[in-house]
Amino acid sequence: MDSASHGLGGGGGGAGPSARDRFPDDDVGDGYGDPPRASPADAIREGLGGLGELKEYAAYFVSAKLDGMKLSLTKLVAYGVLGIIGAAVGVTVVVMAAVMLCSAICNALGNLFGYWLGAGWAWIGPLLFGLIVLGGLAAGVIFGLKWFTRTTHSKLVAKYEDRKRQERINYGHDVEQRAREQRARERAAGNS
Numbered sequence: 735m736d737s738a739s740h741g742l743g744g745g746g747g748g749a750g751p752s753a754r755d756r757f758p759d760d761d762v763g764d765g766y767g768d769p770p771r772a773s774p775a776d777a778i779r780e781g782l783g784g785l786g787e788l789k790e791y792a793a794y795f796v797s798a799k800l801d802g803m804k805l806s807l808t809k810l811v812a813y814g815v816l817g818i819i820g821a822a823v824g825v826t827v828v829v830m831a832a833v834m835l836c837s838a839i840c841n842a843l844g845n846l847f848g849y850w851l852g853a854g855w856a857w858i859g860p861l862l863f864g865l866i867v868l869g870g871l872a873a874g875v876i877f878g879l880k881w882f883t884r885t886t887h888s889k890l891v892a893k894y895e896d897r898k899r900q901e902r903i904n905y906g907h908d909v910e911q912r913a914r915e916q917r918a919r920e921r922a923a924g925n926s
Contacts (some may be wrong), residue, residue, distance in 0.1 A: 839863050 845860025851858070898908035 836863065836867070 735899040842865045843863055844856040845859070847858040847862075848856035849853075898910060901908040902911075
C-alpha cells in the first residue's frame with residue numbers, strides 16, 4: 735500500500751488528514767492564514783524587551799518627578815531670596831523713616847532751645863531727645879521684663895497647682911502632702 739491511500743502522504747487525494755495537517759510546522763503557521771506561533775525563546779526575548787520598555791518608562795517617570803521637585807525647590811529658593819530682599823528693603827525704609835523723624839525732632843528741639851536760650855544752646859534739643867528715647871527704651875525693657883517674669887511665674891504656679899489638684903483627685907493626696915508627712919515622720923524619729 736502506498737502512503738497516499740492511507741492518508742499519510744503529502745498530496746495524493748486520499749481521504750483523511752495528512753501529516754502536514756495534523757502536525758503543522760510551528761514557524762509557517764497553520765496554513766489557514768494564522769500567524770506562526772512563537773517559540774519559547776522568542777517569547778522570553780519579547781518579555782525581556784517589554785521589561786526593558788517598562789524600565790525605561792519607570793526611569794522616565796522618576797526623572798520627571800525629580801525634575802518637578804528640582805523646579806519646585808528652585809522656585810522656593812527664588813521666592814525666598816525675593817522675600818529676603820523685600821524684607822531688607824522694608825527694614826531699610828523703616829529705619830530711614832525713624833532716623834529722619836528723630837533728626838527732624840532733634841532739629842526742632844534744637845531750634846526751639848536756640849530761640850529761647852540763644853543760638854549757643856541748640857545742642858540741648860538733640861541731648862534731650864536722646865535722653866527721652868533712651869529713658870523710654872530702658873523703662874520699656876524694665877517693665878517688660880517684670881511683666882514677663884511675673885506672667886511666667888504665675889503660669890508655672892498654676893501648672894503645678896493643677897497637677898497637685900489632679901494628684902488629689904487620682905490618688906487622694908498630692909506630692910506636697912506626702913512631703914509634709916515624710917518630714918513629720920523624720921522629726922518624730924529624731925525626737926525618739
